[in-house]
Amino acid sequence: MSIHSTEKKHLSANGMLREVRATFDDIPTLPKDPRGLKHAISQADCLMSGLSVFGLKFPSLLQFDNGLDDPVVKHNLRTLYRVKEAPSDTYMRERLDTLDPQSIRPAFVRIFALIQRGKVIEDYVYLDGCVLIACDGTGMFSSDAVHCGNCCEKHHKDGTITYYHQMLSGVVLHPDQREVFPLCPEPISKGDGSTKNDCEQNAFGRFFHHFCKEHPHLKAIFTCDALSAKVPYLRPVVEKGHHFIVGVNPTGNPSLFEWLKGVEMVTHKVTLRGEVLELSFYNKIPLNNSHPDFEVNFVDCKVTNRRGKTSHFSWVTDIPVTKENVFQIARGSRARWKIENIMDPKN
Numbered sequence: 001m002s003i004h005s006t007e008k009k010h011l012s013a014n015g016m017l018r019e020v021r022a023t024f025d026d027i028p029t030l031p032k033d034p035r036g037l038k039h040a041i042s043q044a045d046c047l048m049s050g051l052s053v054f055g056l057k058f059p060s061l062l063q064f065d066n067g068l069d070d071p072v073v074k075h076n077l078r079t080l081y082r083v084k085e086a087p088s089d090t091y092m093r094e095r096l097d098t099l100d101p102q103s104i105r106p107a108f109v110r111i112f113a114l115i116q117r118g119k120v121i122e123d124y125v126y127l128d129g130c131v132l133i134a135c136d137g138t139g140m141f142s143s144d145a146v147h148c149g150n151c152c153e154k155h156h157k158d159g160t161i162t163y164y165h166q167m168l169s170g171v172v173l174h175p176d177q178r179e180v181f182p183l184c185p186e187p188i189s190k191g192d193g194s195t196k197n198d199c200e201q202n203a204f205g206r207f208f209h210h211f212c213k214e215h216p217h218l219k220a221i222f223t224c225d226a227l228s229a230k231v232p233y234l235r236p237v238v239e240k241g242h243h244f245i246v247g248v249n250p251t252g253n254p255s256l257f258e259w260l261k262g263v264e265m266v267t268h269k270v271t272l273r274g275e276v277l278e279l280s281f282y283n284k285i286p287l288n289n290s291h292p293d294f295e296v297n298f299v300d301c302k303v304t305n306r307r308g309k310t311s312h313f314s315w316v317t318d319i320p321v322t323k324e325n326v327f328q329i330a331r332g333s334r335a336r337w338k339i340e341n342i343m344d345p346k347n
C-alpha cells in the first residue's frame with residue numbers, strides 16, 4: 001500500500017513531533033510558575049522536553065538533566081522537539097506537575113488523525129471491520145515517602161503507606177504489524193477504588209467514554225485481561241456497536257465456569273509456526289448469575305509450544321464464535337502481549 005507523500009511526511013518522526021508541538025503550544029499556560037515568578041521557560045518547551053525523555057531514551061530525568069550539556073542532545077531537542085530553552089529536571093517536574101493530564105489529549109487525537117488520513121489504519125483492521133485495542137493497567141510511580149493529593153494509597157499492616165500512580169493504557173495493534181498506536185491513557189486516581197479491579201474498571205469506563213467521543217467512526221474490539229470481565233463495563237461496549245474479547249478464569253467468574261461444566265464444546269485444532277493450538281468454544285452462555293440476560297461466547301485455548309510446554313487461556317467475547325473465526329479470536333487476544341512484559345519474543 002502506498003501512502004501519499006504529504007501524508008508520509010507528516011508520519012515521519014519529525015512531522016509527528018511538529019504536530020505534537022502544535023497541540024502543546026495551544027494548551028493555555030498556567031499563569032504563574034511554582035515560585036510565583038514569571039515563567040522562565042515556556043510550558044510547551046517543558047512538555048516537549050518531557051516527551052524527549054522518552055523519545056531520546058533517557059533512563060531517568062537526572063540523565064536528561066546531565067544530557068543537556070551534550071551537543072547532540074541539544075541539537076535534537078532544538079531541531080526535532082523544537083525546544084527553545086530546555087528546563088532542568090527539577091523545573092520541568094515542577095511545571096508539569098501542575099498540568100491536568102487531560103490537557104495533552106489533543107496530541108494523541110492529532111497523531112491518530114494523521115495515521116487515519118495516511119490510511120495506515122487500514123492495515124490494522126482485524127476482524128469484522130474492527131481494529132484491536134488492547135487495554136491494560138500499568139504503574140508509573142511508587143514511593144513510601146513522596147506523594148501528592150491524587151496518589152492511590154496502599155495501607156500496609158505495619159502502618160506504613162505506599163503511594164502510587166497507575167494508568168490504563170490502550171493501544172491499537174495487529175498481530176501481523178510491528179507498530180502499535182497508543183490512544184490517550186487514562187490516569188487512575190484515589191477515587192477509583194481500593195482494589196486493582198475497581199481501579200482498572202473505573203478507568204476503563206472513562207477510557208471508553210473518551211474513545212467514543214474522540215473516535216466516533218472507528219469500530220473496535222477491546223481486548224482486556226481477566227480484571228475486566230464484568231457486565232457493567234462490557235455492556236456499554238456492545239451497546240455502542242463495538243466488541244470485546246476479555247480473559248476469564250474460575251476465580252473471577254465462578255458461575256460461568258460452573259455453567260460450562262455440563263456443556264459439550266466444539267473443538268478445532270490449528271498448527272502455526274510449530275505451535276499447536278487446541279481451541280474449544282461454546283456460544284451463548286451467561287457471563288454470571290447476576291446478569292443472566294448478558295450472554296457471551298466462551299473460547300478455551302490450550303497452546304503447546306515446540307518444546308512441549310503447554311499454557312492455557314480462556315476468553316469470553318460477544319462475537320459469535322465459529323470454526324472459521326475461533327483462531328483469529330484467540331490470536332487477536334494473544335496479540336495484547338505486545339503491550340505486556342510477559343510476551344515471549346518467539347511468539
Ligand SMILES: [Zn+2]
Binds near residue numbers: 147148149151152164
Ligand atoms: Zn501522587
